[in-house]
Amino acid sequence: MADETHTLHSLTLAAMARGLSGGDFTATELTRHLLARVETIGKDLNAFISVTADAALASAAKADKARASGKAGKLNGLPIVHKDLFCTRGVLTTCGSRMLENFVSPYDAAVVERLQDAGAIMLGKTNMDEFAMGSSNETSYFGAVKNPWDTSLSPGGSSGGSAAAVAARIVPAASGTDTGGSIRQPAALTGTVGIKPTYGRVSRYGMVAFASSLDQAGVITRSAEDAAMLLSVMAGFDPRDSTSVNHPVPDYVAGLAAPVKGLKIGIVRQHFDAGLDPQCATAVREALAALEAQGAVLTEVDLPNLDLSVPTYYVVAPAECSSNLSRFDGVRFGYRAEDPKDLMDLYCRSRGEGFGAEVKRRIMTGTYVLSAGYYDAYYLQAQKVRQLISEDFRNAFATVDVIAGPTAPTPAFAIGAKTDDPITMYLNDIYTIGANLAGLPGISIPCGFAGKLPVGLQLVGAHFAEQKLLACAHQYQQLTDWHEQGPEAFA
Ligand code: GLN
Numbered sequence: 001m002a003d004e005t006h007t008l009h010s011l012t013l014a015a016m017a018r019g020l021s022g023g024d025f026t027a028t029e030l031t032r033h034l035l036a037r038v039e040t041i042g043k044d045l046n047a048f049i050s051v052t053a054d055a056a057l058a059s060a061a062k063a064d065k066a067r068a069s070g071k072a073g074k075l076n077g078l079p080i081v082h083k084d085l086f087c088t089r090g091v092l093t094t095c096g097s098r099m100l101e102n103f104v105s106p107y108d109a110a111v112v113e114r115l116q117d118a119g120a121i122m123l124g125k126t127n128m129d130e131f132a133m134g135s136s137n138e139t140s141y142f143g144a145v146k147n148p149w150d151t152s153l154s155p156g157g158s159s160g161g162s163a164a165a166v167a168a169r170i171v172p173a174a175s176g177t178d179t180g181g182s183i184r185q186p187a188a189l190t191g192t193v194g195i196k197p198t199y200g201r202v203s204r205y206g207m208v209a210f211a212s213s214l215d216q217a218g219v220i221t222r223s224a225e226d227a228a229m230l231l232s233v234m235a236g237f238d239p240r241d242s243t244s245v246n247h248p249v250p251d252y253v254a255g256l257a258a259p260v261k262g263l264k265i266g267i268v269r270q271h272f273d274a275g276l277d278p279q280c281a282t283a284v285r286e287a288l289a290a291l292e293a294q295g296a297v298l299t300e301v302d303l304p305n306l307d308l309s310v311p312t313y314y315v316v317a318p319a320e321c322s323s324n325l326s327r328f329d330g331v332r333f334g335y336r337a338e339d340p341k342d343l344m345d346l347y348c349r350s351r352g353e354g355f356g357a358e359v360k361r362r363i364m365t366g367t368y369v370l371s372a373g374y375y376d377a378y379y380l381q382a383q384k385v386r387q388l389i390s391e392d393f394r395n396a397f398a399t400v401d402v403i404a405g406p407t408a409p410t411p412a413f414a415i416g417a418k419t420d421d422p423i424t425m426y427l428n429d430i431y432t433i434g435a436n437l438a439g440l441p442g443i444s445i446p447c448g449f450a451g452k453l454p455v456g457l458q459l460v461g462a463h464f465a466e467q468k469l470l471a472c473a474h475q476y477q478q479l480t481d482w483h484e485q486g487p488e489a490f491a
Helices: 002-010 013-021 027-045 053-068 110-117 160-167 184-190 224-234 278-293 306-327 343-354 357-370 375-396 422-429 433-438 466-479
Strands: 048-051 079-083 121-126 173-177 193-196 217-221 264-268 297-301 402-406 442-450 453-461
Touching: 002 027, 013 027, 013 224, 027 048, 027 053, 027 079, 027 121, 027 160, 048 160, 053 121, 079 110, 079 160, 110 121, 110 173, 110 224, 121 160, 160 173, 160 184, 160 217, 184 193, 184 442, 184 453, 193 224, 193 466, 217 224, 224 442, 224 466, 264 278, 278 297, 278 402, 278 442, 278 453, 278 466, 306 357, 306 375, 306 422, 306 433, 357 375, 375 433, 402 466, 442 466, 453 466
Parallel strands: 079 121, 079 173, 264 297, 264 402
Antiparallel strands: 048 121, 173 217, 193 217, 193 442, 402 453, 442 453
């Protein structure tokens, strides 16, 4: 039904899958339609760094052939875009940095490969904070991304291009990475669903590293069901990632049917302290009441060391980044300064010119906390506090199934509003960072509005409890339609 293809972009991934298998439209029609939105809306929002139109159309033709011959993979013909820190063979992988402005990867990241093997079609690579350092997408060398709900606002970060693309109905699904909140926070600020799996659940192979003990790949979608479809394919053991966990991957889609009744939901009192925007607090409380009305049991839990999560993160993450980013030296790959006087000049100017201000701030902080005189006082201390935070969560999960609360302290904020004050920017992740320090899975789902801006509800679970999070989110989405509401300008 080619004449109906003009509204294809409003379908969820699951609905697209049904349409493709029912023969309502072809992968080629779908891809063409969405590529047109990538070129127009995607450019307006600055959500993309690369568009891979020709490759996408070629893959779509292949997908249509595969379906016709009964060989369709699980995600055959379904569109996806990748955050520009997943390596993609033959395609630019910039990480939002001048340092990698011209870097074309010789191989595919595990996430890219798995989705592609299942038949998904990559339409492009999304804009992001430089090396995933940021909460507003403003540190990108390629410029800030605009929030489709109000283009004077930030979509959050660092997976801001992915979140904006899904919120604006350019694509139904995008990959992202979350080191301290970079999937969940932009999902909250754009009214989309964002899941960060358990550390080790999804392979980090081929992801440009920021802070290796915290980085985890996940997805941004419009429904929990769509996230479950993708996670079922992305998750699983990969020997190429030494921290990948060999743990069976459940059928997340089949698991969505689990009822909320009897689910024990923990509420953390500090989550509702003064720093939380009152309208966000109301939306989150109403969502919790809706879950309670379905039979969930709400109880208060205590995470006594949670207040230390932001300072702990801002020691651990910069320390790891200072080590990871030492590979960008102007010699092997990436940006190289012109006419260096000597080797030291080559190193210094390549790094000085190739990295942006936030990345430099992190590298310097990280180098400082790892230096001989300060290692014990900062880095070692932070590792000990990290352990305490993990234990707090472990104790809480002895009595509850999930911990629920706000994802971000405020709705989307203006582009430029926090750029002069890194501490205010860092506090945007106050509710999300704990899960990264403890390696836990977390999901953000739309749960209402603060004025005209979407609000996110965060659910955090014990290790490998993705299924519980997805089922709870899905059941909530059966009762409510927040996730179906999008910015009118991009309907
Ligand atoms: N906003 C946090 C930071 O700037 C988290 C980033 C992330 O999760 N990649 O480090």
